[in-house]
Amino acid sequence: MPRYRHVSLQGRNSDRHARASPISSDPRFPTPVPLLTQAPVKFTAVRHCDFVCCLLLLATAGCHATESATVPVRDDEPIKADRHTAPALTVRPSVWPTTVRTQGTLVADEHAVIGSKVSGRVAETMVDLGSIVKRGEPLVRLDPVDFELHVERANAQLAEACAAVGLEVSSDTRSLDSESIPFVQVEKAIWQEASDALARLRNLHxxxxxxxxxxxxxxxxxxxANARYEAALRTVDENLALIQSRRAELAQVKQDLKDATICAPFDGVVxxxxxxxxxxxxxxTPVATVVRIDPLRFQGRVPERKATLxxxxxxxxxxxxxxxxMINAQVVRTSPSLDPSxxxxxxxxxxxxxxxxxxAGLFAEGYVEVDATATTLSLPENAVGEFxxxxxxxxxxxxxxxxxxxxEIGRRLPQRLEIVSGLAEGDRVLEQFTDGDHRNSELLTRHE
Incomplete structure (x- = not known):
């Protein structure tokens, strides 16, 4: 009878297979059967049956290991329903005044290019870009020397004219009596003497x-003598007129001296x-440009089809x-005619x-309320999403x-949007538009 011997594979391969086996440490299973080597290898019937049983046990252990790795489902765990909890609201008409939209620009209320009234050399500039000025505040000052000399000469000429008639510079010419002037009195006396002499000669004749x-x-x-007397009176009138002229010249040169300081005509900004x-x-000659920006003027244009409103x-x-x-204001001026262009x-x-x-110069949009009682469908801004x-x-x-x-949305108000299409009166929507897919979810709360 031939002799058989068991040969076990020792080394890394056998150890690795032993560690990888899921049942190698389980006492319920026998120790894995070592491989038998012989050339040629022969088995008895008993040995062959043992080997087959070991293979069956290994397969059974692998099935149990697979089933044990599956996570069991608890029978008492509730299944999540496709539901959504959120407040809802009903779409209803709300008061939304009918408006006419216009685009325009903010312009300065006053815009003035300040020029010089007199000739002269600039001695000093007191303002620059952005300077805030008050009415009467100096902008530019010219050299005043020439103007002061003109004032002195005009004063001297006025004094000369007043002295010719014996009048003080500060006296009023309307109160002057021409008969009281000395040279008029002389000419009048000569004329009276000649008249008396003529009367006597006529008697003698x-x-x-x-x-x-x-x-x-x-x-x-x-x-x-009479002519000289009349001439004296006319001379007085000429001197009085000359006094008025000298006073006007004095006032003019004083005004020139004042105008040598160029001032702002109104409150504004340079x-x-x-x-x-x-x-x-x-x-x-322009010296500075001053604008008044309080208030500003909004200038807009309304299309012809809505101009009658x-x-x-x-x-x-x-x-x-x-x-x-938004800034609330009123329409204060309208053009009497349309721009043909x-x-x-x-x-x-x-x-x-x-x-x-x-x-000034900012772009602006205006909404003129032409019907304050009009209504439209609208929603809170939070109820509408945009992408x-x-x-x-x-x-x-x-x-x-x-x-x-x-x-489709139309006009906008703070925290509110006009609904032009897509909804009808009585429809219900969620009060807050949130991210996520809520389609086909059941709403758990009633609308407000």
Missing amino acids: EKNAVSQAELDKQVALTRV QQRHLAAGTFVQPG IRVGQAIRIHIEGNPE SRSLQIEAEVSNPKSVHR AGVHKVWFVKEDNHIGIRTV
Whole structure:
């Protein structure tokens, strides 16, 4: 009978197979049967059956190991329902005044290019770009030397004219009596003497005491005296007129001296300074540009098809670029005619700007309220979501399930949006548009 021997594979391979076996340490299973090697290898029937049983046991152990790795499902764990809890609201009409939209610009209430009234050289500039000035505050000062000399000369000429008639410089010419002036009194006395002499000669001529030639001579002398007297009176009138002229000249040069200091005509801000010290200016030369920005004027244009709806006194809400808040104002001026090139009506509103927050030149949009009692469908801003320019709401269906619906929005108010299409009166939507997919979810709360 041939002899058989067991041969076990020792080394790394046998150890690795022993460690990898899931049942190698389980006492319920026998120790793995070592491999038998013989050339040729032969088994008895008993040995062959043992080997087959070991293979079956290994397969059974692997199945148990697989089943034990599966996570069991608890029978008492509740299954999550497809439901959503959130407040809802009903779409209803709300008061939303009908408005006419207009685009425009904020412009300065007053804009003045200040020029010089007199000729002269600039001695000093007191303002620059952005300087805040009050009415009467100096902007530029010219060299006053020439103007002061002109004032002195005018004073001297006035004093000369007053002295000619014996009048004080400060005296009123209307109270002057021409007969009281000395040279007038002299001429009047000569004329009276000649008149008396003529009267005496006429008496003597009647008595043939004097000749006709002597009488004619006296008549001529009397006429000359009378003419000189009249001339003296006219001279007084000329001197009085000259005094008035000298006083006007004095007032003019004093005004020139005053105008040598160029002042702001109103409260405002310096937009531009046109010259510097040392510049020689002529009358009309610009020295600075001053604008008044409190209030500002909103100038907008309304299309022709809506121009008939605009009236002075209507409320207007103005949105200034870069300012999130709306400004309430009134339409204060409208053009009497439409611009033929743009077929639009120009309107103006005043925007209060006490702290100079807004600046002239800003772009602005105006909404003129033409019907304050109009209504429209609207929703809170939080109820509407936006993605890629598309606006959507969570819509509550009749069966109380949630769906998504696209809407078109129109005008905007703070925290509220006008719904142009996509919803009807009585529809229900979620009060808050949130991220996530709530479609076909059941709404658990009733609408408000």
